[in-house]
Amino acid sequence: MSRKTNFLESMKNLSNIKTSFMIMKIIFKDNTKLVCLLSDKTGSIKATFANPKVKLEVGYVVEVDANMDTNLEINSFEVLDEYELSDYLPTLQRDINEVMKEIEDMSSSYILSREAKELNDYFFKDEEFLKKFKQCIGGVSMHHNYIGGLAEHTLNVMYLTTILCDRYDCRHSEIAVLSAKLHDIGKILEFNFNGPFKYSIRGELEGHITIGVQMIDEAVRSKPNFYSEDFINRVKGCIVQHHGKIEYGSPKNANMEESIIVNFADSIDARMNKLYQLKEIFEVNSWSEYDRALETRIYF
Structure with missing residues (x-):
């Protein structure tokens, strides 16, 4: 080629x-x-x-x-x-393999139990999943809307999650970090990113949160009687709740320590990525137009 x-x-x-x-x-x-x-x-x-x-x-x-x-x-x-594909579509500026190495280095420090490792490996040792994950966008327009955007966003959410877990002594920090890694896996099926970025039919009908929970269920079924009920409930809860509130797209408001942490980490990175993209356009001491994602104009 x-x-x-x-x-x-x-x-x-x-x-x-x-x-x-x-x-x-x-x-x-x-x-x-x-x-x-x-x-x-x-x-x-x-x-x-x-x-x-x-x-x-x-x-x-x-x-x-x-x-x-x-x-x-x-x-x-x-x-x-x-x-x-990366020659024709907006693409992450960093080497995607460096991003993945950082993700795995962080995983090796926080994802340690048999359950957490098994669930992690179900996805991240699967070559087909990995290929899609590394190519996938973070969004069509809202944030990280470029090839490799999902991986970059995942890395940043994991990093922020570790900071919050360590600072506030999170009781279930392993679940928080694992859930940060898995929180957007449904996006590999929510979006079409082999051409002009758009939602798939399944993405339009179900969305990445629902798809992500279904993917976790598939992983659990592949290993009967292996995972504890509490572990899976907490991981799925973090995925369901990672938008924080029902009005922001989560089926349930965040109501666990670990899901609140993942929600804040997700929100910070999404908003800062959008702000960074605007900063590339607007000069110092100028105002942006009103941005729907940030819900305000930004003064640079």
Whole structure:
């Protein structure tokens, strides 16, 4: 598989380009042309395909020869079957393997009991799960909305959870840290992230909290009579309650020490990630627009 080397941000002064893009949106099509939005990880541009002979769909990656002005006029193109997803979609800036190493280093210090290790390993020693977990986004638009975002968010929530557990002498700190690691696992099935980010049908109907609890139930069924009822109740409770309140999307308000800690850690990281993204846009001593996730304007 060849990697993309020419990105949109470095080609803005060229009149002719030869590179590849992902089709993010079909804007218009009829019998004579197709107008769409093409993107790579550095930006997007409108493009016109004159009378394409091949059917083009959202999510396709196309190698194009095009004239470029404000928009692209496509001279010729080829649909690619093999490509690196991170070349075309917003992607975590860090090496994902470094993030995973930090997650596992923290796990080895806090996840120590037979029950906790077994539940952890059911997911994080499964190669198919790991592949999805490392690619998954943290959200479509609210926070960590890039490839690898889920892993980065999980690491940060685990870290904040360890700080709160240690500072406030949490009685069930192992469950808190394990639950921080597992709290968003349902997102690997809630989102489609192999193309333009969006909710899956299951994500729209059930959401990641419900899906995550179902995944825990599957793990428990794989090891009959192994887990204690209290252990599973607490882990599932943390997942169910990690949004904190019913009005924020949790089926139950947070009502355990460990679930309150996971909720605060989750909320801090989600909000700070959103603020960080805004900080990249707005200058010092300027106001952002009202942000729905932060529920305010931000003064930088």
